[in-house]
Amino acid sequence: MNDTEKYLFDLNGFIVVEGVLSPDEVSRCNEAIDRHAEGIRERTGDLSLSSDSTTLKGTTGRGDMGGLLAWDKPWCDPFREMLAHPGVVRYLHAILGPGYRLDHNAGLISMRKGAEGHLLHGSSGPGFDPHQYYIFKDGRMHNGLTVVAWQLADANPGDGGLCLIPGSHKGNYACPQEIRKWEAHRDIVRQVSCKAGDVVIFTEAVTHGTLPWTAEHQRRSALFRMSPGNLAYVSGYNPWPEAVLADMTPEQRAVLEPPYHTRLNRPVLDDDGRLKER
Numbered sequence: 001m002n003d004t005e006k007y008l009f010d011l012n013g014f015i016v017v018e019g020v021l022s023p024d025e026v027s028r029c030n031e032a033i034d035r036h037a038e039g040i041r042e043r044t045g046d047l048s049l050s051s052d053s054t055t056l057k058g059t060t061g062r063g064d065m066g067g068l069l070a071w072d073k074p075w076c077d078p079f080r081e082m083l084a085h086p087g088v089v090r091y092l093h094a095i096l097g098p099g100y101r102l103d104h105n106a107g108l109i110s111m112r113k114g115a116e117g118h119l120l121h122g123s124s125g126p127g128f129d130p131h132q133y134y135i136f137k138d139g140r141m142h143n144g145l146t147v148v149a150w151q152l153a154d155a156n157p158g159d160g161g162l163c164l165i166p167g168s169h170k171g172n173y174a175c176p177q178e179i180r181k182w183e184a185h186r187d188i189v190r191q192v193s194c195k196a197g198d199v200v201i202f203t204e205a206v207t208h209g210t211l212p213w214t215a216e217h218q219r220r221s222a223l224f225r226m227s228p229g230n231l232a233y234v235s236g237y238n239p240w241p242e243a244v245l246a247d248m249t250p251e252q253r254a255v256l257e258p259p260y261h262t263r264l265n266r267p268v269l270d271d272d273g274r275l276k277e278r
């Protein structure tokens with residue numbers, strides 16, 4: 001992660017890394033999703049994400065699908081490769097530190113035209129959340145839970161999808177409800193437009209959410225929530241399902257280690273995603 005990228009992440013709480021996946025990698029992901037599309041669950045009723053917002057509501061719910069890492073080969077492969085992808089490891093080392101780990105099981109967000117948005121949320125002030133935080137100390141940033149969102153379809157300006165309030169990871173006051181609902185001060189909320197193959201990395205501390213999807217094509221974003229090596233938000237690692245671990249490379253397996261100190265013989269990757277010699 002170069003100095004400009006660090007500046008932008010520190011300033012905004014997120015960064016878009018363009019063109020991490022090749023068109024072929026994007027196609028492999030989309031083909032795997034198409035094969036499993038019956039597993040996409042559209043949210044209804046109590047699972048709705050737009051609450052009583054008048055501007056985030058939609059005609060249908062957001063589609064979610066988990067289990068990507070446990071699919072049969074070859075369908076799981078392009079998603080497993082995301083764990084230690086040479087295009088993102090150096091960013092995760094700068095943002096989370098060496099020994100970063102997968103926290104939540106990987107999941108797909110899919111939205112079709114009319115899908116509702118998601119109330120803005122985030123973990124900056126007024127309290128300190130020891131699992132989802134952004135702090136700067138000893139000349140570097142430290143982040144808790146951090147999202148790596150792999151874009152598998154274009155999100156053009158005006159399409160909707162991921163949005164956030166740049167800089168809000170350093171906020172001290174609670175985000176007012178009318179802003180969380182995208183009903184007031186909409187000018188401070190930025191839709192993150194990006195192309196298939198780009199990766200958006202954002203700290204869970206930044207106030208973020210989802211705008212209703214307006215495009216004709218389906219939104220597809222694969223979310224990997226990562227934590228520093230010493231930290232867990234959820235207990236999904238205890239244990240990871242056998243089908244998730246089966247036939248993983250040592251590099252991928254390293255990212256599924258449970259939380260513990262990096263100095264205790266934790267397998268660690270180099271910046272290119274290869275296992276480091278001890």
Ligand SMILES: O=C(O)CCC(=O)C(=O)O
Nearest residue numbers: 109161162208209210221
């Ligand atoms: O639509 C997005 O990418 C944001 C998703 C999100 O914030 C969440 O699922 O908690």
